[in-house]
Amino acid sequence: MDSEASSFQSGLTGLVLANVPPRSPAAMPAGAIIAWTPTRLALAVGAWLMEETQLPASLVVTTPKRRA
Amino acid sequence: MPDGSLAFRRWLFLLLTLSATAAAVAKLWSVLQADGLTLGETLFLFLFAILFGWIASAFWLALFGAVARLEGLRLLPLIPAPRGDGDLKSRTAILMPVYNEDVARVFASVQAIHDSVRDAGERGFDFYILSDSTDPDHWISEEMAWQQLRRALPDANIFYRHRHRNAGRKSGNIQDFCENWGSLYDYMVVLDADSLMTGETLGALARLMDANPRAGLIQAPAQLVGRHSLFARIQQFAASVYGPTFTAGLAALQGPDGNYWGHNAIIRMRAFLQHGGLPQLPGKPPFGGEIMSHDFVEAAFLRRAGWDIWLAPDLGGSFEEPPPSIYDYLKRDRRWAQGNLQHARILIAQGIRLPSRLHMAMGIMSYLASPIWLLMLVVSALSLVPYGAPAQAGDHAALLQLAAATVILLYAPKLLALGMILREPLAVRAHGGIGALLRSAFWESLFAILFAPVVMLAHSWYVLTILLGIATGWGPQARNDRALPLGFVIRRYWPHTAVGMGGAYLLWRFAPDDLAWYTPLLAGLLLAIPLVRLTSSLRLGMAAARRGLFLIPSETVKLPVLERAHRLLAQPAQETRNFRRLVLDDAGVQSLHLTLLQESPPPRDTPPEKLAELAAAAKRRDTAGFSRADWIALLSDPNSIASASSA
Numbered sequence: 001m002d003s004e005a006s007s008f009q010s011g012l013t014g015l016v017l018a019n020v021p022p023r024s025p026a027a028m029p030a031g032a033i034i035a036w037t038p039t040r041l042a043l044a045v046g047a048w049l050m051e052e053t054q055l056p057a058s059l060v061v062t063t064p065k066r067r068a
Numbered sequence: 069m070p071d072g073s074l075a076f077r078r079w080l081f082l083l084l085t086l087s088a089t090a091a092a093v094a095k096l097w098s099v100l101q102a103d104g105l106t107l108g109e110t111l112f113l114f115l116f117a118i119l120f121g122w123i124a125s126a127f128w129l130a131l132f133g134a135v136a137r138l139e140g141l142r143l144l145p146l147i148p149a150p151r152g153d154g155d156l157k158s159r160t161a162i163l164m165p166v167y168n169e170d171v172a173r174v175f176a177s178v179q180a181i182h183d184s185v186r187d188a189g190e191r192g193f194d195f196y197i198l199s200d201s202t203d204p205d206h207w208i209s210e211e212m213a214w215q216q217l218r219r220a221l222p223d224a225n226i227f228y229r230h231r232h233r234n235a236g237r238k239s240g241n242i243q244d245f246c247e248n249w250g251s252l253y254d255y256m257v258v259l260d261a262d263s264l265m266t267g268e269t270l271g272a273l274a275r276l277m278d279a280n281p282r283a284g285l286i287q288a289p290a291q292l293v294g295r296h297s298l299f300a301r302i303q304q305f306a307a308s309v310y311g312p313t314f315t316a317g318l319a320a321l322q323g324p325d326g327n328y329w330g331h332n333a334i335i336r337m338r339a340f341l342q343h344g345g346l347p348q349l350p351g352k353p354p355f356g357g358e359i360m361s362h363d364f365v366e367a368a369f370l371r372r373a374g375w376d377i378w379l380a381p382d383l384g385g386s387f388e389e390p391p392p393s394i395y396d397y398l399k400r401d402r403r404w405a406q407g408n409l410q411h412a413r414i415l416i417a418q419g420i421r422l423p424s425r426l427h428m429a430m431g432i433m434s435y436l437a438s439p440i441w442l443l444m445l446v447v448s449a450l451s452l453v454p455y456g457a458p459a460q461a462g463d464h465a466a467l468l469q470l471a472a473a474t475v476i477l478l479y480a481p482k483l484l485a486l487g488m489i490l491r492e493p494l495a496v497r498a499h500g501g502i503g504a505l506l507r508s509a510f511w512e513s514l515f516a517i518l519f520a521p522v523v524m525l526a527h528s529w530y531v532l533t534i535l536l537g538i539a540t541g542w543g544p545q546a547r548n549d550r551a552l553p554l555g556f557v558i559r560r561y562w563p564h565t566a567v568g569m570g571g572a573y574l575l576w577r578f579a580p581d582d583l584a585w586y587t588p589l590l591a592g593l594l595l596a597i598p599l600v601r602l603t604s605s606l607r608l609g610m611a612a613a614r615r616g617l618f619l620i621p622s623e624t625v626k627l628p629v630l631e632r633a634h635r636l637l638a639q640p641a642q643e644t645r646n647f648r649r650l651v652l653d654d655a656g657v658q659s660l661h662l663t664l665l666q667e668s669p670p671p672r673d674t675p676p677e678k679l680a681e682l683a684a685a686a687k688r689r690d691t692a693g694f695s696r697a698d699w700i701a702l703l704s705d706p707n708s709i710a711s712a713s714s715a
Binding site: 029032040 | 659
């Protein structure tokens with residue numbers, strides 16, 4: 001098709017292009033929406049409890065081993 | 069974790085809201101429990117607690133906003149990037165997704181924004197018109213308008229892409245861009261077809277993103293501008309006067325746990341590519357399928373991944389147009405109601421941060437509040453609760469106190485916001501002066517009283533139909549001011565009037581002492597038809613403007629980007645014509661169309677024999693019986709176009 005063709009109807013003469021840049025495909029992963037189930041809820045509560053009750057290392061008391 | 073002062077503000081807000089609600093509920097309970105609580109009274113108390121908490125939260129939000137402004141709190145505590153740093157190093161894509169929109173308006177906006185960016189001396193901004201238009205005339209008209217714009221601005225990077233299947237609607241449109249060209253850019257700014265932003269603001273947003281690498285998204289609140297119907301002018305005025313105080317309150321409480329409102333925001337491309345993808349929800353619409361209100365969910369996903377989401381309440385330079393009439397406003401609300409209620413599935417999902425859950429919960433509540441209010445009124449009107457004439461004098465006083473508290477909570481935010489404006493002489497002048505400002509505020513409040521019950525009934529209906537599983541589509545919005553025909557308004561709003569008449573009769577017949585309490589509500593319903601019709605009027609809108617009513621800064625202090633857009637729109641547009649036929653009859657249009665098809669090849673899913681049939685009919689110019697799908701199939705196939713054309 002002659003891109004320089006003139007038209008008296010549209011007035012479009014001499015196309016100006018350089019349209020979209022070349023595609024650079026990159027997939028967009030869909031975010032996860034995970035519903036709560038009783039099992040997941042129980043595990044999450046358990047993990048939270050463990051985290052809340054775990055002592056920081058500085059507070060852990062250790063007794064040195066006695067040498068025989 | 070939020071910093072100490074932010075955490076303090078949040079806890080204080082929660083404490084104040086709960087305290088006010090608890091006090092009100094306790095007061096009402098003391099009245100109702102005097103002779104034992106019935107089931108109806110318990111239900112009433114429960115509904116009252118929810119609604120009172122809702123309006124109390126709005127009150128405290130406004131108060132926080134007012135205090136934040138008075139104290140000069142830094143509402144966007146990001147590292148600023150001074151303008152003097154030179155040209156932006158980053159690249160930003162400005163996206164204009166369109167779907168069968170007014171072509172002249174879209175391209176006028178794009179050109180106005182481009183010109184504003186150029187005049188601000190900013191570089192590094194590319195423009196993409198991302199078309200999902202399914203109407204063939206819109207499609208071809210867009211191509212021609214884009215070509216004319218490229219000729220007017222030969223040095224500008226303004227691109228046009230037509231998507232042939234609008235999977236995922238707007239969010240799918242944006243995703244398609246991101247997947248194909250997103251990696252070329254550091255940021256993107258998503259616009260709506262009626263959005264405008266200034267070059268200064270766009271530059272400022274990009275610099276803020278450059279200087280703050282943890283920022284995933286910065287939302288620039290859009291001021292409502294550009295319309296002239298009476299309804300639109302009232303909306304524009306209300307947003308201009310009351311909006312800044314509320315957004316300041318939101319910013320003061322959100323911090324980096326902000327939200328995304330779908331447009332007029334800058335987004336970090338890397339963050340969005342990794343975390344902005346939306347899943348399909350299981351099940352069918354309205355609660356399953358594509359996520360309709362994608363913005364809240366995208367923000368929640370970004371936040372979940374650790375990106376900061378900010379609101380920039382003082383940036384300015386960000387605009388959009390309001391719906392031109394109550395009908396268009398409520399039509400949009402039907403879609404938004406469905407989109408927000410759909411968030412209930414995500415609200416309770418794992419991994420979403422609490423502030424994001426609260427954003428979704430507030431969005432849901434903004435629609436649930438109406439049926440809750442309606443139910444409360446029905447329970448009250450059935451005399452299950454002695455609303456107007458309690459037996460004890462003390463009860464009467466208590467109910468009056470509650471009514472007064474409710475009125476204060478409803479109106480104090482507006483008075484606060486008005487007070488904030490009155491402190492600033494420039495802002496007062498920008499709204500037409502003190503007299504005009506106060507008169508406008510009075511009339512706006514009167515309108516709001518009449519409008520509220522119309523919205524209540526509409527929203528209640530929407531929620532009911534959504535819960536019954538009736539989904540709606542996401543068609544294009546009305547973007548032009550036009551007065552609604554009276555017959556059209558009567559057909560749409562006679563139910564409101566009927567409900568008002570029925571309610572008034574029942575109250576007069578069975579509870580005449582309570583009638584006074586319901587007058588504002590009944591007035592809005594009884595006057596629904598004239599309210600909708602008159603407020604859609606351009607003549608009344610312009611008359612109000614001439615009298616200095618509902619003036620906003622964009623009308624008194626000129627906005628170059630808005631003026632430019634309006635001047636471009638006023639230029640002679642492409643004549644209304646059969647654009648689809650031009651592809652067959654005009655060599656230039658055909659050449660342009662075929663070249664663009666080559667760049668974005670449509671899927672070949674029309675059977676060859678069907679295409680041959682369409683091409684043969686088109687060659688004879690026997691196209692009167694073509695459906696929209698037939699035209700799309702024909703216009704999507706270069707071979708069929710070539711064989712059918714006379715160009």
